[in-house]
Amino acid sequence: MTRIDQTFAKLKAEGRGGLVTFITAGDPDYDTSLSLLKGLPGAGADIVELGMPFSDPMADGPAIQASSLRALKAGQTMKKTLAMVRDFRTENTSTPIVLMGYYNPIYVYGVDRFVTDASEAGVDGLIIVDMPPEEDEELRPVTAERALNFIRLATPTTDERRLPAVLANTSGFVYYVSIAGITGTAAPDVSSVGAHVARIKAHTDLPIAIGFGVKTPEQVRDLAALAEGVVVGSALVATIGSTLDENERATAETKPKLLGLVEYLSEPLRRRAEAPAI
Amino acid sequence: MSTMTDALNTYRSGPDDHGHFGLFGGRYVAETLMPLILDLEQAYNEAKSDPAFQAELDSLNTHYSGRxxxxxxxxxxxxxxxxxxxxxxxxxxxxxxSHKINNCLGQIQLAKRMGKTRIIAETGAGQHGVAVATVAARFGLPCEIYMGATDIERQKPNVFRMRLLGAKVNPVTSGSGTLKDAMNDALRDWVANVHDTFYIIGTVAGPHPYPAMVRDFQxxxxxxxxxxxxxxxxxxxxxxxxxxxxxxxxxxxxxxxxxxxxxxxxxxxxxxxxxxxxxxxxxxxxxxxxxxxxxxxxxxxxxxxxxxxxxxxxxxxxxxxxxxxxxxxxxxxxxxxxxxxxxxxxxxxxxxxxxxxxxxxxxxxxxxxxxxxxxxxxxxxxxxxxxxxxxxxxxxxxxxxxxxxxxx
Known part of the structure; x- marks a missing residue:
């Protein structure tokens, strides 16, 4: 069992959905980002998605692209992202970390070396946005050898024909993209998401986390009722962006504002857990 | 010489069924786009073997483009x-x-065949953008062109041409505001509008089947x-x-x-x-x-x-x-x-x-x-x-x- 499997088992036992939070490694700088990462579990994050910055994140919206570029400008590299995970693991051995990003920085780092280093650093899973099942043969089998979960995205356009191919060899959880679009834009329509999630559940026993366009505690509450987890990303990195000074450096507001937002968003999930069991 | 030897000795048989030219090519796109890329491939394969499609393209090449x-x-x-x-x-x-029109005439024919009602494209210097705006005007489809803000500044005459032709030119300010950023934004538009939109890529790059399809048209x-x-x-x-x-x-x-x-x-x-x-x-x-x-x-x-x-x-x-x-x-x-x-x-x-x-x-x-x-x-x-x-x-x-x- 990976940390991700254990976390979803624990959430199930507690009778609540999990909050999956996304921040970009190195945004706005290494030290601030590490401090934010360390603060996330305490603020209510059950799983952390850590973005590996890329210059050309073509499936992401303006907020995540801006955070990626801030991180790169501050000197973030793949080595530093892995170092950040290692550092996080010195004080937290239970919260899963999923690295999320695009294939090129991994390909250039070297697939075998990357999977080994990521696994040794304490990474639990990978989401590679631009690597559909048709192209994952050179990476996915290597992750399986090191017991890293390989998490795939399913989208509103993933039809019945494709769903089995997308779910085969997916592990950890399925990330359901709630809108046909890029991150952080339109808000998901709960009823149509419910139908899609039910469709996926007919094909798999894996937990499902729903993301893209989630900004409010109400959305977290409504979506958590449909699946095992809810992902919040753009809203968090946009908040980081809004606290920076004119030179895009962190301010005294950065950490309290981000962690405050995570607490606020996770509230409906915690309330549900604290409610007496029926 | 056996057929097998012929096959091994040709440089003209690529890509393979998955869009690979040896190590290169492929379909590295977000899942949202995958079903669409597969549909496009199927539609293109059908069009390729339809003599009427080729005849229409030949006629346009001769009488519209001047080939x-x-x-x-x-x-x-x-x-x-x-x-x-x-x-x-x-x-x-x-x-x-320029040569860009050769490809655009082919792709707009395919867009119509697939029942798509909206055209998008990226452009750098504006030659591809002008060719796309031209065929969109000719076939009466609304068209949006993504162009880096930096390129808009250095290629004003082409921007004006596209606008005259009825295209909406969207300045791209993300990244460095050049061709690669325009392509990122066109892909983002496509992801968000997959149901009605056809993306006319201007070169032999992008996910399969674009490299092979653009090559065929050129x-x-x-x-x-x-x-x-x-x-x-x-x-x-x-x-x-x-x-x-x-x-x-x-x-x-x-x-x-x-x-x-x-x-x-x-x-x-x-x-x-x-x-x-x-x-x-x-x-x-x-x-x-x-x-x-x-x-x-x-x-x-x-x-x-x-x-x-x-x-x-x-x-x-x-x-x-x-x-x-x-x-x-x-x-x-x-x-x-x-x-x-x-x-x-x-x-x-x-x-x-x-x-x-x-x-x-x-x-x-x-x-x-x-x-x-x-x-x-x-x-x-x-x-x-x-x-x-x-x-x-x-x-x-x-x-x-x-x-x-x-x-x-």
Missing amino acids: PSPLYFAERLTEHFAGAKIYFKRDELNHTG SVIGKETREQMMEREGRLPDTLVACIGGGSNAMGLFHAFLDDRSVKIYGVEAGGHGLDVPNGHAASMTGGEPGVLHGNRTYLLQDDDGQILEGHSISAGLDYPGVGPEHSWLKDSGRVTYVAVTDKEALAAFQLCTKLEGIIPALEPSHALAHVQKIAPQLSKDNLLVMNMCGRGDKDIFAVAEHLSMEM
Whole structure:
């Protein structure tokens, strides 16, 4: 069992959905980002998605692209992202970390070396946005050898024909993209998401986390009722962006504002857990 | 010779069923786009084998675009270089002034066939954008063009043309505001509007089936060249030269000749300030490394961490950090020789061609001509050399005036 499997088992036992939070490694700088990462579990994050910055994140919206570029400008590299995970693991051995990003920085780092280093650093899973099942043969089998979960995205356009191919060899959880679009834009329509999630559940026993366009505690509450987890990303990195000074450096507001937002968003999930069991 | 041997000895059978040219190509896209890419592939395969589709395209090429483009003997440049016999394939004489229309006519036919009602595209220098806006006007489909804010500033006449043609030009400010960012934003639009939108990619890059499809639509250049050269000289050319940004004009010229081993083929990349200047050129193959961007694996301009570099070229049309995956494969297989020429060399060739042949070339084929200038004098007088004059230079006169410090 990976940390991700254990976390979803624990959430199930507690009778609540999990909050999956996304921040970009190195945004706005290494030290601030590490401090934010360390603060996330305490603020209510059950799983952390850590973005590996890329210059050309073509499936992401303006907020995540801006955070990626801030991180790169501050000197973030793949080595530093892995170092950040290692550092996080010195004080937290239970919260899963999923690295999320695009294939090129991994390909250039070297697939075998990357999977080994990521696994040794304490990474639990990978989401590679631009690597559909048709192209994952050179990476996915290597992750399986090191017991890293390989998490795939399913989208509103993933039809019945494709769903089995997308779910085969997916592990950890399925990330359901709630809108046909890029991150952080339109808000998901709960009823149509419910139908899609039910469709996926007919094909798999894996937990499902729903993301893209989630900004409010109400959305977290409504979506958590449909699946095992809810992902919040753009809203968090946009908040980081809004606290920076004119030179895009962190301010005294950065950490309290981000962690405050995570607490606020996770509230409906915690309330549900604290409610007496029926 | 057995069929098996033929298959192993051909350079013209790629890509495989998954869109790979050896190590290169593929479909590295977000899951949202995958079903669409598969639909597109199926629709294209059906169209390809439908004689009515090809007949309609041939008719448009003849009557709308003005094909076949002439194969012109460049007599004064031949005298000047005192070596190879130089021909230009005159694709700058096509409607809209470049080879880009060949591909756009094909793709818009496919868009209509698939029932798509909205067209999007990316553009760098604006030649592809103008060609897309043109076919969208001709077929009555609304059209949005993504163009980097930096490029909008340096290519104002083309921006105005697109607007006259009824296209909406969306300035792209993300990243560095150039062609690669325009392609990112066009992909984002496509992801959000998959149900009704057709994305006309302008070069032999992007996810499968684009590299093969764009090549097929452009390969009319090489097919015509073959016939025209047989008619003029009674034999095949000895040397082909074309410039490479994404590589569509080059792929179009080269493809018909890949299995004729006697034909020496050169692809000319944009060397900018020189290959030794970090981030100062746009030569992905002669100065880059393999990587994955915009849906395919190919040679890229990138740093040690896999981050994409901007690159630089005097020519906005060559200023792209990648190249079509089939070129990457042809490079590694050794069939095509890829070289780079600098901004300065291209600018000199631009002026030479204008003065000696009365043809103002675009800065893109000026790169090809600069390489012709290097090799032609060493070749014998009976060496038949064809250079693809893939675009006219009207769009570039402002930039050239600036570089030559001349008043307009």
